[in-house]
Amino acid sequence: MPENPFFAPSGLPYELPPFADVREEHYLPAFERGMAEQLAEVDAVASSTEPPTFGNTITALERSGRILDRTATVFFSVSASNTTDGLMEIEKVISPQLTRHSDAIRLNRALWARIKQVTTTDPEESWLLEKYREDFIRAGADLSESDQDRLRALNEDLSKLSTQFAQTLLRASTESALVVTDPKDLDGFDEAKIESLRKEDGTYVLPLLNYTAQPGLSQLTDRDVRRRLYELSVGRAPGNFDIAVKMTALRAERAALLGFPSHAAYTVADQTAKTVEAVENMLGQLVGPAVRNAKKEAEALAEQAGFDLEPWDWPYYSEKVRQARYDFDGAAMRPYFELNRVYRDGVFHAATKLYGITFSERADLGGYHPDVTVFEVSDEDGSRLGLFVLDPYARPSKRGGAWMNNLVDQSSLFGLRPVVMNNLNVTKPASGPTLLTYDEVETAFHEFGHALHGLFSQVRFPRVSGTSVPRDFVEYPSQVNEMWVTWPEVLANYAKHHETGEPMPEELVRKLKAAEQFNQGFETVEYLAATLLDWAWHKLAPGESVTDPEAFEAAALEAAGIAYPLVRPRYRTNYFQHIFAGGYSAGYYSYIWSEVLDAESVEWFKENGGLTRENGDHFRRELLSRGGSIDPLTAFRNFRGREAGIQPLLKRRGLI
Numbered sequence: 001m002p003e004n005p006f007f008a009p010s011g012l013p014y015e016l017p018p019f020a021d022v023r024e025e026h027y028l029p030a031f032e033r034g035m036a037e038q039l040a041e042v043d044a045v046a047s048s049t050e051p052p053t054f055g056n057t058i059t060a061l062e063r064s065g066r067i068l069d070r071t072a073t074v075f076f077s078v079s080a081s082n083t084t085d086g087l088m089e090i091e092k093v094i095s096p097q098l099t100r101h102s103d104a105i106r107l108n109r110a111l112w113a114r115i116k117q118v119t120t121t122d123p124e125e126s127w128l129l130e131k132y133r134e135d136f137i138r139a140g141a142d143l144s145e146s147d148q149d150r151l152r153a154l155n156e157d158l159s160k161l162s163t164q165f166a167q168t169l170l171r172a173s174t175e176s177a178l179v180v181t182d183p184k185d186l187d188g189f190d191e192a193k194i195e196s197l198r199k200e201d202g203t204y205v206l207p208l209l210n211y212t213a214q215p216g217l218s219q220l221t222d223r224d225v226r227r228r229l230y231e232l233s234v235g236r237a238p239g240n241f242d243i244a245v246k247m248t249a250l251r252a253e254r255a256a257l258l259g260f261p262s263h264a265a266y267t268v269a270d271q272t273a274k275t276v277e278a279v280e281n282m283l284g285q286l287v288g289p290a291v292r293n294a295k296k297e298a299e300a301l302a303e304q305a306g307f308d309l310e311p312w313d314w315p316y317y318s319e320k321v322r323q324a325r326y327d328f329d330g331a332a333m334r335p336y337f338e339l340n341r342v343y344r345d346g347v348f349h350a351a352t353k354l355y356g357i358t359f360s361e362r363a364d365l366g367g368y369h370p371d372v373t374v375f376e377v378s379d380e381d382g383s384r385l386g387l388f389v390l391d392p393y394a395r396p397s398k399r400g401g402a403w404m405n406n407l408v409d410q411s412s413l414f415g416l417r418p419v420v421m422n423n424l425n426v427t428k429p430a431s432g433p434t435l436l437t438y439d440e441v442e443t444a445f446h447e448f449g450h451a452l453h454g455l456f457s458q459v460r461f462p463r464v465s466g467t468s469v470p471r472d473f474v475e476y477p478s479q480v481n482e483m484w485v486t487w488p489e490v491l492a493n494y495a496k497h498h499e500t501g502e503p504m505p506e507e508l509v510r511k512l513k514a515a516e517q518f519n520q521g522f523e524t525v526e527y528l529a530a531t532l533l534d535w536a537w538h539k540l541a542p543g544e545s546v547t548d549p550e551a552f553e554a555a556a557l558e559a560a561g562i563a564y565p566l567v568r569p570r571y572r573t574n575y576f577q578h579i580f581a582g583g584y585s586a587g588y589y590s591y592i593w594s595e596v597l598d599a600e601s602v603e604w605f606k607e608n609g610g611l612t613r614e615n616g617d618h619f620r621r622e623l624l625s626r627g628g629s630i631d632p633l634t635a636f637r638n639f640r641g642r643e644a645g646i647q648p649l650l651k652r653r654g655l656i
């Protein structure tokens with residue numbers, strides 16, 4: 001074994017990263033060697049005396065930076081899922097260096113001059129060549145020396161601020177947690193839940209999840225405790241407001257350098273949306289009806305409560321109305337959603353029915369934490385497809401939310417099969433089986449939709465592998481996969497009582513489906529408000545300064561017609577990780593944008609007989625296997641047989 005596990009390819013099956021061999025002191029030397037190696041490789045391309053060809057330029061760049069790629073993949077995966085003070089320190093040091101490194105490549109004039117001369121007639125190559133040109137121009141390759149200097153400084157400052165934002169936020173989930181000394185204050189939670197919150201000093205600590213409406217709000221019976229929890233949630237990490245002000249100003253300045261009126265305009269230019277107007281046109285169709293729906297829902301809640309609601313009352317009374325109207329009790333579902341069964345007999349089962357793929361646990365392979373499980377995925381003919389790595393549990397060292405990431409990108413250039421990973425934030429019970437909420441079941445199917453996009457990738461080049469598609473397209477396959485959560489054949493297969501094995505009673509299934517449309521007004525407004533907040537921050541013109549970020553936030557929501565005191569944005573500025581530390585700046589609209597394609601695709605599956613191998617194969621062949629190797633909307637048309645329209649989405653969200 002080499003002295004540093006990142007210096008050579010992993011010897012494990014599928015080149016799964018050798019997590020067990022990695023120690024914190026390996027990262028910095030591996031980052032340093034990785035960056036130096038890639039700069040030398042890039043210099044060799046840039047200074048070549050041969051005429052530039054696709055092979056000696058683009059393919060050579062695709063081949064460069066293997067050590068860096070391996071190191072960064074493991075580092076950012078572990079620091080997201082199981083960080084330590086040491087890793088947080090490394091991240092602070094390495095983030096600005098990585099930004100400088102990427103600028104050193106994209107702003108290399110000799111390299112850019114050669115890329116501009118490359119020609120090719122192969123369609124996959126031309127598409128990739130186009131991507132490279134776009135990437136370089138968007139990174140500032142055509143700017144003057146002095147503008148490039150300013151750009152480098154802006155990028156470096158932004159990367160430091162972004163790390164600072166994320167780290168402040170992670171600390172806030174425990175620093176701003178709800179602490180009570182009397183367990184009576186937690187009335188509404190069950191015994192096991194209360195027990196799991198107990199600390200050694202006898203207090204009870206409820207950490208914050210990374211969005212506004214904490215799940216506890218739907219259960220806690222004490223109104224004042226709900227108020228405290230809500231205020232802790234919306235007020236957490238106050239220092240992040242200032243970081244947001246700085247970051248948005250720097251982003252606006254960078255957009256101007258690159259020739260765009262705002263960061264939003266810059267961001268959407270290489271997305272499927274293309275223009276600010278296209279995004280605003282779509283959001284404009286949704287805001288009015290969504291707010292109307294939410295207000296109608298609020299009336300029913302106030303009637304149930306018998307007093308005027310405050311925002312911390314909404315989840316509690318909506319749960320009450322849901323129970324009254326649909327006789328639907330979220331807690332009654334949970335015994336039917338046992339984690340392992342949800343995966344093996346639900347998520348995996350649906351994939352077997354659609355795509356013929358099968359899963360077997362590889363107990364011999366592991367991750368960075370004992371709770372991580374590795375599965376080998378095989379095609380119907382028995383050939384090996386890749387690995388699926390699952391880390392379901394929440395821990396204080398994990399960032400909020402759920403996500404998919406690649407540990408190894410599929411590419412035929414390197415002959416590599418994909419290794420993909422899903423992270424969830426399910427609370428691990430003190431003992432006994434892990435019972436999921438309905439939302440968590442949905443999240444499991446959603447994230448696995450991303451995993452399929454990675455696993456089915458069949459492309460030549462790493463740059464366009466799997467989920468390397470525009471951000472406003474990437475949520476589409478994952479959203480489609482959610483349709484199988486309540487598909488009768490799938491639900492019947494996984495929703496079985498964890499003790500008795502009895503299937504979920506018909507009655508409960510019927511109620512579950514009837515209640516699906518419930519609270520859509522709230523959910524749509526909560527989402528749209530966050531989207532429009534993101535948009536307002538990133539439509540700032542260069543030089544336009546914000547002095548009072550909270551006032552700016554309020555004014556932005558007012559101006560967008562989405563200000564509704566009872567339903568605050570899903571994320572306020574201070575904990576909007578997606579846009580300040582997650583690559584979704586001016587991109588939070590992507591979820592609803594992708595949902596247009598999703599709603600169309602769900603219709604297609606239903607029109608064509610639903611859960612069949614034929615349908616799965618068609619979706620896989622035309623869409624999932626293509627990754628980013630062709631124009632995404634062309635892939636969609638090839639799959640659907642026509643352009644997407646907005647009607648199916650409006651219908652689904654109850655907005656017509």
Ligand SMILES: [Zn+2]
Binds near residue numbers: 475478
């Ligand atoms: Zn997603």
